[in-house]
Amino acid sequence: MADRNAARTRERILEIAGELFRARGYAGTSIADIAGRLGTSKSALYYHFASKEEILDALLAGVLAAHARVAELAGSAEHGPAEVLGAVVDMVAGSGAVLATFGADPSVAAALAGRDHVHGLRAKDEQVVARLAGGDPGALAAVAALAVAKDGGRALMAERGALSAADRADLLAAALRALDG
Amino acid sequence: MADRNAARTRERILEIAGELFRARGYAGTSIADIAGRLGTSKSALYYHFASKEEILDALLAGVLAAHARVAELAGSAEHGPAEVLGAVVDMVAGSGAVLATFGADPSVAAALAGRDHVHGLRAKDEQVVARLAGGDPGALAAVAALAVAKDGGRALMAERGALSAADRADLLAAALRALDG
DNA sequence: GTCTATACAAAGATAGAC
DNA sequence: GTCTATCTTTGTATAGAC
DSSP: OHHHHHHHHHHHHHHHHHHHHHHHOSTTOOHHHHHHHHTSOHHHHHHHOSSHHHHHHHHHHHHHHHHHHHHHHHHSTTOOHHHHHHHHHHHHHHHHHHHHHHHHOHHHHHHHTTSSHHHHHHHHHHHHHHHHHTTOSOTHHHHHHHHIIIIIHHHHHHHHSSOOHHHHHHHHHHHHHHHHO | OHHHHHHHHHHHHHHHHHHHHHHHOSTTOOHHHHHHHHTSOHHHHHHHOSSHHHHHHHHHHHHHHHHHHHHHHHHSTTOOHHHHHHHHHHHHHHHHHHHHHHHHOHHHHHHHTTSSHHHHHHHHHHHHHHHHHTTOSOTHHHHHHHHIIIIIHHHHHHHHSSOOHHHHHHHHHHHHHHHHO
């Protein structure tokens, strides 16, 4: 039962940290800020997480896994542009708030520099672009299509809170149009 | 002549600060970091700028003005989607590195919260979207088109350093395709 | 599991000499 | 214009009681 409470508290911390990181940035958010919203002391927080960076890692784990799955899909030759971009849209819709944090905050990238994650992420984006470009060196249209799916998706999420099935379909269509009309 | 040197130093500070803000985020960059790269003490910095935030303001002034010009263009009814999106592309190409900072860093938005700028910025984006949507309430395609021009443009800038005339034309074409095929 | 108290470093900023 | 020295606040993190 004690375990239950600890797990609940852990979840609340991640939830609060996610909100604050998104609003003020990772570097711009202090442990005191998080503890304040949680309604406990800073020390209580350190019982659940060994450091601020550990909170970030826990928050990012899901997004990184989702990116990895999309990149894997893009890597295999069996999937067309529509499938790949559809997977990107679903990923954005699924990991919404956290992705907004990760993708938008330079201090997150700086905190993770050298620790595999970042290069992994950028490499994964490039893998998707390469697949969409189909070997074409002038990959501008592919970059544009990914921008629609990922950044356009983020903008829509921020605006509407979530993406309906119709939104996803429309977004995919717009991305495909950006790719090659 | 003393004025000349001061002006030069001011420029160097802005240059260095811009790079660091982009790499580590605004909140993640300290005055000491900037002074270190400048090769002087922290105090020297405070001779040129009264505060960290003042550096940010100076850095953002150009981008905000550029956004205002685009929004103004979008506001007048005489310009079509191609003109508006072209202006967005030019704005991105022109204010490159700084826009990447501004658009991507939550700690920048937090630092400016309440101080007109931010609402101004978001409002200006919405004005562009509204114009592109042409009154259509389902503005997804407009959001998508803006994402191509702005975020796609950012991604390209990050990748290529600058946008050639051909890049701009291609990007605009992709944005128009995202808008309505 | 959460608290108070505290260590310790880093941050933003200022004073006053040169 | 730039320095050294210093103040103050804030930040991350730990120790030890309950």
